[in-house]
Amino acid sequence: MVKRKLVQICTALLYNGNFAGFTTGNIWKGSSKNICLPGLNCYSCPGALGACPLGSLQSSLSGVFLRIPFYVLGFILLFALIFARLICGWGCPFGLVQELLYKISTPKLQRNRFTYLLSYLKYFITLIFLIILPLAFYHFTGSGVPAFCKFICPAGTLEAALPLAFFKPQIRELLGQLFIWKLTLLCLTILAAIFIYRPFCRFICPLGAIYGLFNKISLFGMKVNHVKCINCNLCMEHCKMDCRHVGDSECIACGECRKVCPVKAISLGKKF
Structure with a gap:
């Protein structure tokens, strides 16, 4: 789907429009950093013009003074109600990286019952690393910790830690076991993405x-004309995500189902 790839590339460039940062290693500190971007894109990436919603959410839960991040939650809710996981398929730079890696010619692990069950892992990770651990650290130490960003996020390692370490000797001197751990996770993610379609998106993010x-109630996304549908199931046979039906919580609106539908019953656009 050429149009989607073009949108993904343009989105990645738009998110990271501070091109000078990639030559100097300096992080953009303009007022646009107060705005959350829809997709996963690290705040500390030298090119980033905006903030990552996950990073912003965790920062709010990790300060010395615990506060409910209404501002960040408002951004996330707005994006979710309008686009939901369409953002994952069309507006996430790290998703694009995984898709490009998947194009490498190798045997592929197709979706199956195990990958479907594994897709629930991301909800467990969200609960533990995005909510419980930051609050637990705050309760026991008086200061929270952005657990997902600090201990897991491979996008942050790729987009921020590696470029900053390359340009900043003082940062390289501080690298330790945590960096090695996160670099290992990044390498495993890259390796997995060669054989498995978007593993981070499906199992971790x-x-x-x-x-x-919000996929079922978002304004835009995939929809099925059930009058036209002949229940041939070709849509699910060609789906690379762990969807049970078009537009469910795993659907990233990539459009593969639309391309193979023999009666053109599937469309992408405004759902209501």
């Missing part, structure tokens, strides 16, 4: 988990 909860 909290943002995808949150957006997925």
Whole structure:
């Protein structure tokens, strides 16, 4: 789907429009950093013009003074109600990276019952690393910790830690066991993405988990004309995500189902 790839590339460039940052390693500090971007894109990426919604949410839960992040939640809710996981399929730079890796010619692990069950893992990770651990650290130490960003997020390692370490000797001197751990996770994610379609999005990403909860009620997304539908199930046979039906919580609106539908019963656009 050429149009989707073009949108993904343009979105990645738009998110990371501070091109000078990639040559100097300096993080953009303009007023646009107060605005959350829809997709997963690290705040500390030298090119990033906006904030990552996950990072912003965790920062609010990790300060010395615990506060409910209404501002960040408002951004996430707005994106979710309008687009939901369509953002994952069309507006996430790290999703694009995984899709490009998947194009490498190798045997592929197709979706199956195990991958479907594994897709629930991201909800567990969201609960533990996005909510419980930051609040637990705050309760026991008086200061929270952005647990997902700090201990897991491979997008942050790729987009921020590696470029900053390359340009900043003082940062390289501080790298330790945590960096090695996160670099290992990034390498495993890259390796997995060569054989498995978007493994981070399907099994790990909290943002995808949150957006997925709104897939059925979002304004835009995939929809099926049930009058035309002949229940041939070709849509599900060609789906690379762990969907049970078009537009469910795992659907990223990639449009593969639309391309194979023999009666053109599937469309992408405004649902209501």
